[in-house]
Each structure stands twice: as structure tokens, then as C-alpha cells.
Amino acid sequence: NHFDQEGVIKHSDFQRTTARFNGSFTKGNFRLESTIGLTRTVNNPNPYFNKERNLLPTINLRNSAGEFSASDLQDRGIDAALGAFYGPGTIVNELGIAALEDRTVTRNTVLGNLAASYEIFDGLTYKLSLGIESYANNNYRFSPAERVIFDGSNRAFSELSETNENFLSTLVENTLNYKKVFGNHAIDLLGGFTEQVNDVRSLGVNAINFPSNDIRVAAAGEVQNTPSFQGTDAIQSYFGRLNYTFADRYVITGTLRRDGSSLFKEGLKWGSFPSAAVAWNISNEPFMKNVESITNIKLRAGYGEIGSNNVGRYATDPVLNLFSEYILGVNQTRVTGYSITNSVNPDLTWETTKTTNVGLEFNTLNDRLSITMDYFKKDTEDILVSTPLSFITGTGNAVPANRGSITNSGFEFLANYRNQISDDFSLNATFNFSTLNNEVTSIGDGSPIRSGSFTSNTIFSTRTDVGEAIGSFYGYTVDGIYQTDEEATAANDQPGNPVAGDFKFKDIDGDGDIDEDDQTYIGNPAPDFEYGLNLSAEYKDWDLSLFFNGVSGNEILNGTKYRGYFDFNGNYLADALNGWTPSNTNTDIPRNTQADPGFNRRMSTFYLEDGSYFRLKNAQVGYSVPEEILDKIKLAKLRLYVSAINLFTISDYEGYYPEVGRNNRGGRGVFTRGVDEGSYPTPRTFQLGLQVSF
DSSP: OEEEEEOSSTTOEEEEEEEEEEEEEEETTEEEEEEEEEEEEEEEOOTTTTOTTSSOTTSOSBOTTSOBOSOOTTTTTOOSOHHHHHOSSOEEOHHHHHHHOEEEEEEEEEEEEEEEEEEEETTEEEEEEEEEEEEEEEEEEEEOSOOOEESSSOOOOOEEEEEEEEEEEEEEEEEEEEEEEETTEEEEEEEEEEEEEEEEEEEEEEEEOOSOTTOOSGGGSEEEEOOEEEEEEEEEEEEEEEEEEETTTEEEEEEEEEEEETTSOTTTSEEEEEEEEEEEEGGGSGGGTTOOSEEEEEEEEEEEEEEEOOOOTTTTSOOEEEEEEEEETTTTEEEEEEEEOSOOOTTOOOEEEEEEEEEEEEEETTTTEEEEEEEEEEEEESOEEEEEOOGGGSOOOEEEEEOOEEEEEEEEEEEEEEEEOSSSEEEEEEEEEEEOEEEEEEOTTSOOEEEOOOSTTOOOOEEEOTTSOTTEEEEBOEEEEOOSHHHHHHTOBSSOOOOTTSEEEOOTTOSSSBSGGGOEEEEOSSOSEEEEEEEEEEETTEEEEEEEEEEESOEEEETHHHHHHTOSSSOOOGGGGGOOBTTBOSOSSOOOOSSOTTOTTSSBGGGEEEOOEEEEEEEEEEEEOOHHHHHHHTOSEEEEEEEEEEEEEEEOOOSSOSOOOBOSSSOSGGGGBTEESOOOOOOOEEEEEEEEEO
16 A cells, blocks of 8 residues: 655645555464564654744745745845844744755554464463564754744754664563353453563764755764664563353453553552453343343443553653763862753652443344443542652753542443335434543642643643643633723733733632732633534445534634734734724724733633534445446446545634644643644545455
8 A cells, every 4th residue: 555645734745655464374273373564654744834924924935036035135125134124033934944944754664463372172272472563763854054044143054953763662472261151151261471572772963064955964064963862661461351151141351460561660660450340131131031122231330440651761760961060179170970960750650540330232123223321430540740840959850750630430322223224225323422521639749730831931721730620721811901091000910011902801809909819710621522423324326424523612722822913023813903902992802012011911711712613524425336237347346436534614713623632832741632833734635436346
């Protein structure tokens, strides 16, 4: 298979070539199976997307010679320094950089598995599985010497950054499985041991000032540094599972895992994670024998624990700088020695999630309608979270810790309707609905966690504290715009010094002023519920499938509003022209000001928008050639189809797309969900396809 796609964003593309081979061999009680996959990807990303606003709108993307440039002074015959003419700030032609840079991330991957099993005697089988994943990755970026960045130095030097990385992961799994049925009893007993080892090694180079843009090897430039890394981690697991069934009515399952991770210190490496489940097939009870209106009734309940070792390699080991210098002695001379450059937590251990669930499923309407319902509760304890230390420690790095606990509970509903309406027409509809309630129940000994920065000035947008949803939006509530200077002064706003045209913020605590105590929880990035509808139908030789989905009740932080209204180092949104003025008071956009003395840019409800959406994610129409024609052309199947992905989305969100993940600037994953700094646009895709079977 070969896939070649030009990106939605200019100067980006992606290629992938894959090959897969499967094989099996059986002789008597012995069976051998193998799978190997080969993949090569070449990715040319555009990391400058949504940053193309540092070029002044009055400056052309290209100069009179047709070259990308960040200055138009020469073309205009102006003899002046750029900063003196246009004012302070960096002027960057990001589109020019994206076009001129040579960026490729090339990865060659081998993924293989070999499994051998032997049935020792009836019901008892030993199985050995060997797995391997290996890749060689080359991350290459060359910036030619072109004047597309002006930051006071008018820098225009060539630069090379290249890193080669080799990764190898091996997996060895041994299992012994015993299955036996005797009378009304059936047992399935499994025991095993598995070990996985991951090893990565990388070597890079950074060099500048090449004699020519056509010479792009590090030896031709001035080498600045050669970063390198080597890391190894491993996990071992012992596990056992017992399934017991009586008369196809009662089912009991018990599992126990014992996992050990090299990422933790001795004494904390191992964790035990049990689980148990019971099920009652009510429809197989004698008293249900004559009940036909409702069938396949199953009631089930379960409890289980799983562990997570989600920390980086060597997170418990301090980093040493072997070339640190310190001034010592009477003569105050520099002495080279070792120094610890990061703080660590040696007491890290497993994060544990304990899940309890109860479910019911049944069929009705002559088995045309099937219903599945589940209620679940997940308690996650000793959550592994990295939080930054104070700079007074001498390091200030983010240190992981088992900090706090979270409870997630919710309800899941699934209904499937199948009906062969006639010989020519059939219909299938599946509807799913789920809710999720998230609450932080503990944050350990620490203070609330602030995160979700969406600006270069580190304005945090989220706060995680006990009793609230994780990563909830936290800030001020906008209550209009001051219409007079007297009204603004009377508000006694402590963070700012507002005047007419600045935001009016709500006095939450009612003490007569606006200060940090008036911040409150103003939104939740998690939806109240999610839903989906999958429709499919067949009429004679035609088939149709539609998949709808959506969410409701969540908020999204539109980070582009900050850059479009308050960030002075770039172009504004066109809607900034609707900012407050004495003659334009009927607006929700504050006055335009570079200094922003009223501190309008602070985190507030101004940035939040409704994240609900409803979309048609997939649609497909197909036509299958009738069998009488297939027989004549000696084919088993011939089907032509046309499909569309993301055909439409209904949403009030003003950003690129309401399906927002986690932003890059804010860091710390789960605390930054719903923060949109300009997510990659989701394309609307149309496909024409042909399926042929011989």
C-alpha cells in the first residue's frame, strides 16, 4: 500500500508505504504463526501554521525580485532601520520560512510477531509469542540563508538541525492455557509471564553558517552542539486468569496481574492489579423458557484494577552536568566539577485505576432490537503528574509525583436495530449515548494545579482543585464594557487600571473591588454527553451508510482571540475594527490599545465558546454489480462506491474546528484539554473507490 497526501496547510505533505506478510503452519498439535510489517513514512510538517501573523500586513510576502522577505524598506527606497521605522518587535515571514526550509522526518519501521503453540494434551496448550518493533528515524531541518526574520540583528544565516534515532522493542510472552468442559461446568485457566524491553539511542547535530545553501551536511558548517541520548526501560508481568461457566447461565472471571517496571526504584517497582467479574445469562433460566418478547438477557458486574507507569525514563535519577564551573578559593578561580541540574522524586510508584461497572443487555422485537446499558465508576489514585518546582530549589524543572486522585463516573447506552424489511431492502441503525462526570477528589499535599497557558506571557487558563473537574477553566467573568472613566474608576480593579472601553469584570465576592479573589470556575472542557448514530441500508444492488456524531455541554478556549485582539506583536483580527469607541458603544469587543492598562487580556469568559457540535462524519453510497454479470466476467465481487468524510459540522464555535485536543504551549496533557491555539484544520474529503474480488 502506498499513500501520498498533500497537506491542507501549505508546504506540508505526508507519504507512507507499507507491506505486510502473514504465514502459518500446522502439524499435529503444533502450530506456528508469523506476521511481519514494513512501513516507511516521509513527513514534511509545517510547524509555522497559525503563527503567520508576525509579518506586518503592509509588507508584501515577496519583494520586487520575487523573493520571500520580511522588509519592504529597500523596495520603497527608505533608508532606515526596520525597528526605527516600524517600531520594536520581531518581524517574521513564517510563510517564507515554511516554503524555504527543507524539513523531513523519515522513519523506517519493522513490526513482527512469531507465535508457536503446542497442545501438550487435550485442553492444555503452551504458547510462546515473540514480538519485535524496530525503527530508524531521521529528523532533518535545513534553513537556508534568507532574510525572512528581522529581530534587530537582521539575521539571515543558514542552519542545520539533524537527529538520527534508533529504537528497538522486544516482547517475550509465555502462556499456559487449560480448557475443559465436563457436564454443566466449563473452565478456562490461563497463566503466563511476559517481558518487554525498550531501547532508544539518538545522536544529533546543530550547525550554522554554511558556505552555500546547496551544501547541507554538518561538516561544512560551524558545529554548535551534538546532542545525544540513550535510554532503556523494561516491564515484566506475571498474570493469571480463571473463567468458570455453569450451565451457560452463570459466569465468574477472576484475574490477577503482577507488574514490575524499571522506571521505579527498588521496593516500588512492583504492583498487583486484581479484577473479577460475574455474569448471569437470565434467558437461559428455565423460568424464561416461554418468554419470547425479550431474549438474550444478561446481567453483569465487575471490578478491576490496572496500573500505569506513565513517567519518562530515569525520572527518579538526577541529571549531572560534568562540566559545571564554580568560583572557589582565595584567588576566586573557576573550578570545573559536577553539579545536579534537575530535581527528582525517588518515591514514584504505580498509578492505579479501580473500575466498577454494572451492565444489562437484552434483545426484543424478535431480536431485531438489541440494547446494552452500562454504569461505571473509575477511581484513579496516586496519579502521576509533573509539576514545576520553585526556582529557589536551584533547578525549577517539572518533577513527577504520585499526586492526587480523580473519580470518573458515567452511563453508556447502545441500541442496535436490524430489520430485513423485504427481500430487496434491509435497514440497520445503531445509536450510542454516553455521559461522563469527572471530579478531583484529592491533590495530595500540594496547592491547586494551574496550567493551560495559551499565550507567550504565560496566562494560565485552567485550574485543577478538589471538588472540580480536572483542567477546568478558571478566571474572571466579563460583565460588559465600561462606558465612562468614572464607572471604570469606581470598580477599583486591582490587576488593571481600566478606563472607558475596557472590560468590566464581575465582583464575585461582592467586596467592592476586582482582585484575584473574584476569579472563579467559568467552564468545563469535558462535554456533558457524547452521542453517535450509524445508519446503513441496502436496496437491491445499492448500499448506503451514514455516521453522525456529536458532543454537548463543553467549552473551548479560543486562543486566537488573544493574538487577534491583545498581542501587540502582530496583526489583529478584522473584528478588532468593531472595538469600543465613544461612537461605537454597542459592542462586546474592548477598545484597541497596545498598552492594555485595563488588563483586558487576563483569563476570562471572553475567550470561552460553546464547544458543542453535530456532524456527519462519514457518508458512503455504493453499487455492487449483479451476480449474473459477475459470472460472465469471472469475478467474485465488483463494487463501485463514493464516500465523503466530514461532510458537514454544525457548531457555534468560531475557531477552525470544534474537535480540539490538547495544546502545545500549556503542557501537562490532561490539564490543557479544550485549549485551542489553532488546531490543524480537519479536511472535507471525497473518495471514489472500486472493490474487486477474484
